[in-house]
Amino acid sequence: MKIDIISVVPALLESPFAHSIMKRASDKGLLQVNVINLREYTTYTRAQVDDYQFGGGAGMVMMIEPLVNAIESLQKNTPYDEVIFLTPDGETFNQKMANYLSLKNNLLLICGHYKGIDQRVRDHFITKEISIGDYVLSGGELAAAVVTDAIGRLIPGVLNNETSALTDSFQDNLLSAPVYTRPEEFRGWKVPEVLMGGNHAKIEAWRDEQSLQRTKERRPDLLEGELGEL
Numbered sequence: 001m002k003i004d005i006i007s008v009v010p011a012l013l014e015s016p017f018a019h020s021i022m023k024r025a026s027d028k029g030l031l032q033v034n035v036i037n038l039r040e041y042t043t044y045t046r047a048q049v050d051d052y053q054f055g056g057g058a059g060m061v062m063m064i065e066p067l068v069n070a071i072e073s074l075q076k077n078t079p080y081d082e083v084i085f086l087t088p089d090g091e092t093f094n095q096k097m098a099n100y101l102s103l104k105n106n107l108l109l110i111c112g113h114y115k116g117i118d119q120r121v122r123d124h125f126i127t128k129e130i131s132i133g134d135y136v137l138s139g140g141e142l143a144a145a146v147v148t149d150a151i152g153r154l155i156p157g158v159l160n161n162e163t164s165a166l167t168d169s170f171q172d173n174l175l176s177a178p179v180y181t182r183p184e185e186f187r188g189w190k191v192p193e194v195l196m197g198g199n200h201a202k203i204e205a206w207r208d209e210q211s212l213q214r215t216k217e218r219r220p221d222l223l224e225g226e227l228g229e230l
């Protein structure tokens with residue numbers, strides 16, 4: 001899979017994909033992330049990419065020409081399955097969306113800044129608008145990193161143990177069960193006995209029960225099927 005990301009602050013996206021699981025995904029050739037500097041596509045002086053909004057009001061707007069130049073020039077080389085704008089007024093990102101996007105070949109992500117981008121870009125080029133939650137970030141880059149990470153780890157072959165993504169919180173609309181490792185006892189705090197007993201059926205039943213309990217306490221909305229089937 002290839003994910004191209006258009007940004008006005010490309011430096012923000014240098015580190016997130018250079019470590020850990022995302023690095024392994026790129027080393028294995030399973031995920032290629034390219035960050036494109038929007039300023040290379042401006043037609044204006046001093047690499048200007050934003051301007052005052054028509055009608056007045058505080059805040060600058062990302063201009064249409066640099067964005068369309070960048071999108072169309074990238075589209076010449078790559079048939080994108082989705083052109084995604086990261087914006088706080090988009091559809092809230094969740095595991096279901098991550099699953100859906102992980103099956104695509106090529107994605108183009110566009111990071112918003114300032115007051116946003118000229119609406120005409122959204123009307124004519126964007127196929128999907130994504131928010132990562134109900135709070136405002138200073139730009140779309142961190143959101144693009146979140147979305148790319150969530151998608152990347154779902155690509156077959158990226159995780160060492162293929163089943164481990166299946167037991168993630170949310171994959172079945174349930175939160176994960178608690179986990180423990182050595183030592184068996186620390187300051188008198190013991191690991192639940194069932195985990196030490198080696199009875200796999202019992203362990204599985206305990207984990208299911210803990211998952212359900214946690215979900216009831218912390219995220220009862222998940223049990224109402226609000227997020228829908230995954």
Ligand code: 6GU
Binds near residue numbers: 085087112133138
């Ligand atoms: Cl995608 N962008 C910005 N700027 N803020 C956000 C967001 C995105 N998602 C939640 N807050």
